[in-house]
Amino acid sequence: xxxxxxxxxxxxxxxxxxxxxxxxxxxxxxxxxxxxxxxxxxxxxxxxxxxxxxxxxxxxxxxxxxxxxxxxxxxxxxxxxxxxxxxxxxxxxxxxxxxxxxxxxxxxxxxxxxxxxxxxxxxxxxxxxxxxxxxxxxxxxxxxxxxxxxxxxxxxxxxxxxxxxxxxxxxxxxxxxxxxxxxxxxxxx
Amino acid sequence: xxxxxxxxxxxxxxxxxxxxxxxxxxxxxxxxxxxxxxxxxxxxxxxxxxxxxxxxxxxxxxxxxxxxxxxxxxxxxxxxxxxxxxxxxxxxxxxxxxxxxxxxxxxxxxxxxxxxxxxxxxxxxxxxxxxxxxxxxxxxxxxxxxxxxxxxxxxxxxxxxxxxxxxxxxxxxxxxxxxxxxxxxxxxx
DNA sequence: TGAATAGTTGACCATTCGGTCCGCAATTAC
DNA sequence: GTAATTGCGGACCGAATGGTCAACTATTCA
Numbered sequence: 562x563x564x565x566x567x568x569x570x571x572x573x574x575x576x577x578x579x580x581x582x583x584x585x586x587x588x589x590x591x592x593x594x595x596x597x598x599x600x601x602x603x604x605x606x607x608x609x610x611x612x613x614x615x616x617x618x619x620x621x622x623x624x625x626x627x628x629x630x631x632x633x634x635x636x637x638x639x640x641x642x643x644x645x646x647x648x649x650x651x652x653x654x655x656x657x658x659x660x661x662x663x664x665x666x667x668x669x670x671x672x673x674x675x676x677x678x679x680x681x682x683x684x685x686x687x688x689x690x691x692x693x694x695x696x697x698x699x700x701x702x703x704x705x706x707x708x709x710x711x712x713x714x715x716x717x718x719x720x721x722x723x724x725x726x727x728x729x730x731x732x733x734x735x736x737x738x739x740x741x742x743x744x745x746x747x748x749x750x
Numbered sequence: 751x752x753x754x755x756x757x758x759x760x761x762x763x764x765x766x767x768x769x770x771x772x773x774x775x776x777x778x779x780x781x782x783x784x785x786x787x788x789x790x791x792x793x794x795x796x797x798x799x800x801x802x803x804x805x806x807x808x809x810x811x812x813x814x815x816x817x818x819x820x821x822x823x824x825x826x827x828x829x830x831x832x833x834x835x836x837x838x839x840x841x842x843x844x845x846x847x848x849x850x851x852x853x854x855x856x857x858x859x860x861x862x863x864x865x866x867x868x869x870x871x872x873x874x875x876x877x878x879x880x881x882x883x884x885x886x887x888x889x890x891x892x893x894x895x896x897x898x899x900x901x902x903x904x905x906x907x908x909x910x911x912x913x914x915x916x917x918x919x920x921x922x923x924x925x926x927x928x929x930x931x932x933x934x935x936x937x938x939x
Numbered sequence: 940t941g942a943a944t945a946g947t948t949g950a951c952c953a954t955t956c957g958g959t960c961c962g963c964a965a966t967t968a969c
Numbered sequence: 970g971t972a973a974t975t976g977c978g979g980a981c982c983g984a985a986t987g988g989t990c991a992a993c994t995a996t997t998c999a
Contacts, residue, residue, distance in 0.1 A: 587776035670921040671860035685922040717927045718934030721914030728913045732859040733874040738906045745907030749938040753966040753975045
């Protein structure tokens with residue numbers, strides 16, 4: 562009956578995400594998005610009602626990608642400390658490579674000058690999911706904290722440290738500082 | 751010879767800062783800035799060459815204001831732990847009040863989709879100054895770390911935690927998580 | 940064959956943007 | 970008075986914005 566779509570929506574979404582990630586909401590023009598996806602406006606607007614919807618979809622995709630990776634790392638073998646060491650090591654590696662994109666979710670949190678309630682809610686929910694992943698990882702291996710509260714505090718502290726590391730990376734802080742912060746955060750486990 | 755200026759540049763700068771703080775660079779229009787300062791374009795452009803200069807000046811002002819406060823708190827009486835407790839308590843209080851502006855410097859770090867090297871450098875320098883303030887506070891009171899490296903690590907970790915707390919606030923994370931993170935970060939001192 | 944959808948190109952829209960310019964009233968110092 | 974400057978208001982500029990529409994080709998399935 563009708564012609565089939567010739568591209569994968571997921572591929573287009575990857576392009577959309579990378580643009581918003583690097584340039585933020587207002588900083589990304591439709592031209593940029595066309596270039597990054599290899600599609601033109603009409604094809605894009607057939608998938609998404611408007612630019613905001615693209616942004617929200619990009620946020621979702623980032624969360625799905627990034628959290629899957631984090632979950633994989635944190636569910637690996639070894640002690641909780643060694644696994645968080647791997648996770649934080651990844652952040653350091655990005656910083657060392659000069660990857661200054663930072664964490665898209667953090668960027669989004671700071672970006673929402675436009676006071677987009679939907680985006681704020683999405684970021685907030687994502688942060689809580691990440692906290693849950695951290696908590697689960699702490700609960701699954703020694704050293705075990707005595708009570709639930711202590712475990713929750715530790716997970717939250719690791720989350721704050723993780724976000725802080727990514728902000729420091731984005732802010733182009735010296736690698737020395739980033740490494741120091743990661744090292745001390747790990748030691749505290 | 752000539753008429754005198756009727757307003758304080760500092761007052762205007764406060765207005766400029768508050769707009770950029772809340773709305774980011776791209777999100778703040780000249781109209782917004784006119785409204786916030788109570789001045790019109792011509793008066794503003796007589797002080798600043800362009801919008802970017804206003805943004806950079808606002809960053810400087812934020813740093814001067816905020817770091818002065820932080821330095822005051824961290825130079826107070828008591829142990830290092832108690833002083834950082836006060837500092838982090840302030841962040842929690844802002845979150846509890848529903849102040850979601852976050853840290854202007856963090857926002858700026860994430861905001862720079864426009865790849866403004868000057869702004870990046872300013873943020874980076876500010877972060878390093880803050881790290882220095884933290885380090886100084888740790889060096890000035892017990893518990894003393896054995897070596898300089900340990901003290902540096904601790905300062906960097908506290909900085910990451912501090913930034914993470916502010917991001918969590920901006921991201922509208924539950925107050926419970928913010929309090930947990932602060933509490934665990936303090937305990938690690 | 941024919942209806943329906945996908946994709947491309949380019950024109951087009953109103954709006955907003957940062958920034959400039961002009962004119963006018965007020966104020967200051969010589 | 971006169972020159973110089975400040976502040977205000979509004980007109981104005983070119984450029985870029987997000988988004989729409991029309992025209993055309995290609996592809997699919999009934």
